[in-house]
Amino acid sequence: YAVLKERVGEILRKTGTGPDWRSTLTQDLLTAGFLTAFLLTCFIPGSLLILITGLLLGMQTSCAHNWFHQKDTQGWRRFYFDLSFLSHRDWRVSHALSHHLYTNTYTDVEVTAVEPFIYFLPLEKNLVLRYVAPVYFHLFSFLAFPLELGKRIIHVLVGEQELLPENLLPLAELLLHIYLSGAPWRSVGVLFMINSIASYWLVMTSVTTTHHHPDLYHAGDIPRADPDWGLHQVDTVRDVEKPWLPLVLTTFGDHLLHHLFPAVDHSKLPALYPVLHATLQEFNVTYPWRNLADMVHGLNTQIGKCEPT
DSSP: OHHHHHHHHHHHHHHOSSOOHHHHHHHHHHHHHHHHHHHHHTTOOOHHHHHHHHHHHHHHHHHHHHHHTSOTTTOGGGGGGGGSSSOHHHHIIIIIIIIHHSTTSTTOHHHHTTTTTOOOSOSOOOHIIIIIHHHHHHHHHHHHHHHHHHHHHHHHHTTSSOOOGGGGHHHHHHHHHHHHHSOHHHHHHHHHHHHHHHHHHHHHHHHHTTTOOTTSOOBTBOOOSOOOHHHHHHHHOOOBOOOSHHHHHHTTOSHHHHHHSTTSOGGGGGGGHHHHHHHHHHTTOOOOOBOHHHHHHHHHHHHTOOSOO
């Protein structure tokens, strides 16, 4: 990793690490699209509009993940993340620190948070965890945003967490929807469904094409002898080809490079591929890309995996 980091540094000193107009425009258009669709749901009932609004929220929230990795002075769009039921500050801990530093280990919150209902790690599992968990994982993906909101409310009420101004954005959305629609209970249902659809988008796109496949290392598997942190990322990440920046931003693409250099804006990552491939080749390390079907099948297999490899 030290060799790669030095070589990448030479490139980034020329290109910079911050966002360019493409990532900025993508984020702003997605957020504007969500806000527009959300306002329309106040006046136009219908499942299709709610579905579109939820997908737009899911994509803009996934895209906003790019910004909370960056320094505060250039990453103010991280607050777009809080338009959902999630908190960007919470994710800076659970995702940027825990998941990125300790990927697929016992210290990775994104691996252990769903236990004891779903286990990504290879260990002894009963029939439900092996064969039914891959099915109800979809229900969890649908409910993750509302569950996170409920957990944060409880933590604030019992004094374990500070209430931040951005945490009130979902409440502001709800009050605005009630005011414009005049239907309080419908507004609650609409906001719940929008966030649940967004939740399914973010969880499924982040989990299925990134980290969970039987060929990838999970705590309990036999690790390689070399403890190099960069090699650990190679062993715990896979990429699916995503050649378009908006697709990358909304589905956690260019994931290995993102894990190796998380504070670098996604618009700058493609320029790093030549030196990444050259360094991997120099150290005789392979990094096979996967297709979507293989990664989806691998996710289901990994959830049911019992024997370490």
